[in-house]
Amino acid sequence: xxxxxxxxxxxxxxxxxxxxxxxxxxxxxxxxxxxxxxxxxxxxxxxxxxxxxxxxxxxxxxxxxxxxxxxxxxxxxxxxxxxxxxxxxxxxxxxxxxxxxxxxxxxxxxxxxxxxxxxxxxxxxxxxxxxxxxxxxxxxxxxxx
Numbered sequence: 647x648x649x650x651x652x653x654x655x656x657x658x659x660x661x662x663x664x665x666x667x668x669x670x671x672x673x674x675x676x677x678x679x680x681x682x683x684x685x686x687x688x689x690x691x692x693x694x695x696x697x698x699x700x701x702x703x704x705x706x707x708x709x710x711x712x713x714x715x716x717x718x719x720x721x722x723x724x725x726x727x728x729x730x731x732x733x734x735x736x737x738x739x740x741x742x743x744x745x746x747x748x749x750x751x752x753x754x755x756x757x758x759x760x761x762x763x764x765x766x767x768x769x770x771x772x773x774x775x776x777x778x779x780x781x782x783x784x785x786x787x788x789x790x791x
Contacts, residue, residue: 651720655785660713663781667708670773674765682761691758708773715740715774716781728787730779737778738771745770 675683686692719736726732749763749770756763 649724651717652785652787655787656717656720657713659716659719659781659784661709662784663712663715663777664709665712666777666780667712667773668705670769670776671704671708674769678765679762686758686762691756711774712777712781715778716785719778719782720785723782728782730782733779733782734775736782737775740778741771741774744774 683692687694715737718740719733722736723732726735745767749767752763752766753760
């Protein structure tokens with residue numbers, strides 16, 4: 647195993663991971679949450695228009711998250727070993743760290759109930775885990791003889 651991280655493969659795998667994360671976000675927010683967003687907007691709990699250009703910013707951020715996840719995978723693979731087991735650990739761990747605390751607070755304190763934070767938490771954990779699995783698969787390095 648090489649001791650250096652292959653930046654090109656991290657970026658390529660990270661872009662693939664970002665695609666997966668964005669697709670999971672779209673599925674969650676369009677398929678599962680769209681009707682509830684409309685209801686909550688009608689009740690005044692969500693704005694009807696974002697204050698910033700949210701979709702392009704969010705999309706780019708999820709690509710950066712994907713790149714970061716693959717970089718973390720590449721950094722830990724010499725210690726934990728290459729492969730899907732390590733990718734699963736990285737994606738799941740980061741997904742839980744990123745998704746659980748903030749959404750627990752949202753469930754406790756928000757005016758829009760517990761369903762949104764629960765779905766956003768699931769979206770984060772599932773998206774980061776699946777994204778890391780694909781990104782790590784693309785990061786593969788040649789076996790050392």
